[in-house]
Amino acid sequence: MRVKLWRETEAVLFTLPALIPLLIFWLGPLGYIVYLSFTDWDFMSPDKLFVGLDNYSYLLTNSEFYRSLKVTLLFGLGSVVPTIVGGLALALLMNSKIKSSGLFRTLLFSPWVTPTVAVSIAWSWIFEPEVGLANLLLGWVGISPIGWLRDANWALVAVLIVTLWKSIGWSMVFYLVALRNLPSDLLEAASIDGAGSWDKFRSITLPLISPTTFFLSIILTIQSLQAYDQINVMTQGGPAGSTRTLLYMYYQSAFESFNVGEASSIAVVIILICVLLSGVSFLLGRRLVHY
Amino acid sequence: MNMTTFTNQTRKDNSREEVQKGKVPRTGKGFATAIRYLLLALISLTMAFPFYWMVISGFKTNDEIWQFPPTFWPETFRWNNYVDAWQSAPFARYILNSTGVAAAICLIQVINSSMMAYALTHMRFRMKGVLTGLILVGYMIPSTAVYLPSYLVLSELKLLDSYTGLIVSNCVSVFSIFLIRQAFMQVSHELVEAGQLDGASHFRILWTIMTPLVRSSFAVMVLITFIDQYNNYFWPMLITKDPNLQLVSAGLRSFFVEGGAYGLAWPQIMAASAFTIAPLLILFLFTQKTIMQSVNITAGVNKN
Numbered sequence: 001m002r003v004k005l006w007r008e009t010e011a012v013l014f015t016l017p018a019l020i021p022l023l024i025f026w027l028g029p030l031g032y033i034v035y036l037s038f039t040d041w042d043f044m045s046p047d048k049l050f051v052g053l054d055n056y057s058y059l060l061t062n063s064e065f066y067r068s069l070k071v072t073l074l075f076g077l078g079s080v081v082p083t084i085v086g087g088l089a090l091a092l093l094m095n096s097k098i099k100s101s102g103l104f105r106t107l108l109f110s111p112w113v114t115p116t117v118a119v120s121i122a123w124s125w126i127f128e129p130e131v132g133l134a135n136l137l138l139g140w141v142g143i144s145p146i147g148w149l150r151d152a153n154w155a156l157v158a159v160l161i162v163t164l165w166k167s168i169g170w171s172m173v174f175y176l177v178a179l180r181n182l183p184s185d186l187l188e189a190a191s192i193d194g195a196g197s198w199d200k201f202r203s204i205t206l207p208l209i210s211p212t213t214f215f216l217s218i219i220l221t222i223q224s225l226q227a228y229d230q231i232n233v234m235t236q237g238g239p240a241g242s243t244r245t246l247l248y249m250y251y252q253s254a255f256e257s258f259n260v261g262e263a264s265s266i267a268v269v270i271i272l273i274c275v276l277l278s279g280v281s282f283l284l285g286r287r288l289v290h291y
Numbered sequence: 292m293n294m295t296t297f298t299n300q301t302r303k304d305n306s307r308e309e310v311q312k313g314k315v316p317r318t319g320k321g322f323a324t325a326i327r328y329l330l331l332a333l334i335s336l337t338m339a340f341p342f343y344w345m346v347i348s349g350f351k352t353n354d355e356i357w358q359f360p361p362t363f364w365p366e367t368f369r370w371n372n373y374v375d376a377w378q379s380a381p382f383a384r385y386i387l388n389s390t391g392v393a394a395a396i397c398l399i400q401v402i403n404s405s406m407m408a409y410a411l412t413h414m415r416f417r418m419k420g421v422l423t424g425l426i427l428v429g430y431m432i433p434s435t436a437v438y439l440p441s442y443l444v445l446s447e448l449k450l451l452d453s454y455t456g457l458i459v460s461n462c463v464s465v466f467s468i469f470l471i472r473q474a475f476m477q478v479s480h481e482l483v484e485a486g487q488l489d490g491a492s493h494f495r496i497l498w499t500i501m502t503p504l505v506r507s508s509f510a511v512m513v514l515i516t517f518i519d520q521y522n523n524y525f526w527p528m529l530i531t532k533d534p535n536l537q538l539v540s541a542g543l544r545s546f547f548v549e550g551g552a553y554g555l556a557w558p559q560i561m562a563a564s565a566f567t568i569a570p571l572l573i574l575f576l577f578t579q580k581t582i583m584q585s586v587n588i589t590a591g592v593n594k595n
Contacts, residue, residue: 010493011416017403019422021463026429029440036440093331098324106579107335110342113575113582115522117540118564121547122345125557131359133344139360165338173586215589218431226433228525233544247435254439255529267436278431 030271037264044258055265065266067241068249071156075245076224078160079167084216086164087171088209094172095179105176108169116166116229123162124149124234134158152242155235159243162230167223171216178212179205214289218281225270246270342568349373349562356557369558376546376559377566384535385542386570392457392527392538393520397513399462404512408471409497413483426472429465435525442529452533460530461520467512470588474508475501511585514578521571543567 037055039048059065090108094101111119126133127148135145148158182205190200228247231237237244237252244252246266254263348356349372350365376382410416411423441460442451450456478501486496502509524540531537537545546563575582 007414008416011410011414012418014406014410014414014493015418015422018407018463018468021403021459022425022429022465024444025441025460025463026434026437027425029437029444030432032440032443033437090334093327093334096324096327098327098331104331104335105583106576107339109579109583110572110575111338113518113571114342114568115524115540115543115571117522117524117544118567119341119345121543121560121564122341122348125348125561126341126344131357131361133361136360165341169338173583177586222431222433226435228435229540232525233547247433250436250439260439263439267439270436271432274432274436278428 033264033267033271036260037268039261039264041260042258043260051261055261058262059265059269064241064249068244068246071241071243072225072245072247074156075160075163075227075243076221078156079163079224079227080217080220082160082164083167083171083220084213086168087216088175088213090168090172091175091179094176105169105173108172110169111166112170117233119166120162120230120233123158123165123230127158127234149235150239152238152240155239155242159230159234162234163224163227166230167220171220174212174216175209178209182208210289214281214285218278221277222274225274246273342572345561345568346565349376349558349565351558353556353558372558373562373566376562379559380542380546380563381535382539382542382563382566385537385539386567388536389521389539390570392454392461393517395454395458396461396520397516399458400464400467400516401509401513403463404467404471405497405502405509407468408475409493409501411468411472412475413478413480413501414493426465426468430469438526438529441526445530451530452536454536456530457527457536457538460526461523464516467516470508470512470515470585471505473588474505478504507581507584508588510581511588514574514582515585518571518574518582539567 036048038050038052040051040054041048094104129135129145129147129150132148134148138145146154149155186204187200190204195203225245225247227245228251231243231245231248235243237248247270250263250266250270253259253266347363347365350368350370351362351372352365352367352369355362355366407422411419411426445451445456445460448456450459482500483496486500491499521538522540523538524544527538528541528544531541534542534545543563547560
């Protein structure tokens with residue numbers, strides 16, 4: 001009995017160094033923010049007035065909220081889908097035996113390692129409307145200059161280009177590993193049976209790498225919900241809210257307008273979206289992914 | 292599979308292909324390969340171009356940088372831009388702050404992640420299932436969403452504007468626990484039992500048997516954590532107001548916005564961006580095999 005008790009205690013002692021900070025900086029705040037979303041607090045006043053669901057009903061009748069929700073959705077789709085498709089395409093290009101693939105891999109992967117703030121600053125110069133490189137390139141193919149970060153129609157596209165540039169090499173490396181792990185005898189057998197490359201790709205490669213696609217889509221979706229640095233540097237949510245994602249709106253209402261209650265309710269919505277997506281992906285994963 | 296077997300396999304495949312080529316000469320294949328190279332070279336250069344642009348613009352004079360069409364090679368190299376930029380803000384201090392804070396976080400994470408991962412994989416206790424579930428959920432919920440309450444907690448603890456606050460609030464990572472747990476799961480439990488028969492404590496088994504066995508996973512974890520923390524921007528910017536405590540991303544951003552630099556001193560801004568990313572690019576060049584290995588391990592995490 002005493003041995004058993006010691007065993008339990010020892011295990012708990014082993015988990016404490018990680019568990020205590022997790023409770024203080026993650027689980028605790030998670031509960032705290034749900035509570036704050038039911039209050040009308042402004043950072044200053046000593047009391048937090050309980051207002052029930054007011055913050056949520058305000059949010060659901062606020063057109064700014066729906067606009068941010070739309071931007072979040074567009075940003076998510078616009079970053080996740082091209083990163084996955086592009087990463088796979090690059091990996092397929094690299095997969096057959098080529099020389100200096102190490103060099104290509106290094107060049108393609110390096111954006112992922114560098115600080116988003118620094119590269120976003122460089123990119124904002126590339127997108128400069130008057131003398132920027134982006135408009136020079138457009139001029140070469142006969143397209144008239146675009147205002148990029150100053151144009152509400154194009155700012156999100158510019159931010160998406162930078163996001164894609166940062167993450168495409170990263171997803172490529174994931175696919176490279178998956179492709180090298182494909183059973184070559186299966187592909188050879190299919191070739192002998194007369195299957196073309198497209199057939200082989202569709203009915204063998206694609207299903208076999210589906211765990212990687214699945215993993216990347218979850219991680220990239222969560223990353224897109226967290227995107228902040230490049231938006232902060234390049235557009236600060238503007239122009240006219242065209243790049244203001246839910247996370248950015250949350251940040252602005254908390255730390256610029258000091259609307260803690262409203263900010264918290266936005267955060268709860270973001271968390272709910274994550275829970276929902278995780279649930280859906282869990283169900284989908286069991287059905288569609290071939291392990 | 293690690294990187295060495297990775298390259299070995301490629302080499303083997305190469306030779307096999309050469310044998311096949313010798314038997315059946317096909318001209319179409321050579322053409323396709325050339326196209327492939329061309330495409331890859333083009334894409335890689337495009338991807339690397341923003342780095343080139345950053346470095347090269349840092350050398351231009353203010354007049355030249357405002358020219359249209361832009362020049363791809365500076366008329367004169369103004370090395371002074373780099374010196375000016377380095378001296379106009381305490382960049383040495385920022386880089387030192389980032390490096391120090393990131394190193395401290397790595398060290399603490401090695402300790403608490405390995406202990407937690409060890410308990411989850413090789414110890415039996417009641418809360419094990421709950422804890423594993425908690426960490427799985429933690430992986431799914433973005434930490435940025437709880438920055439506001441975390442800020443309030445940190446302010447209650449009187450840790451805002453301090454190195455301690457920066458380090459303590461980042462000292463645990465669900466991702467690191469995941470990575471180490473994955474490595475420990477592959478170590479046979481019999482090793483632990485053998486150690487216990489010899490009278491070794493769990494603590495001793497962890498540090499003298501387990502940790503050395505999975506040191507490549509630790510290398511991956513430390514590198515990824517270091518890069519993440521060095522680049523960290525949003526959270527450190529929220530919790531530190533004192534310019535002396537700023538990490539390099541926040542410092543660069545202040546230089547970008549303040550001191551009349553916004554839109555005026557672009558060559559200096561580009562120079563500053565260039566030396567901000569330089570330490571990381573150098574680190575990456577030396578450790579890229581280990582960093583890319585993280586892909587193998589994280590991809591494995593998903594399968595459990």
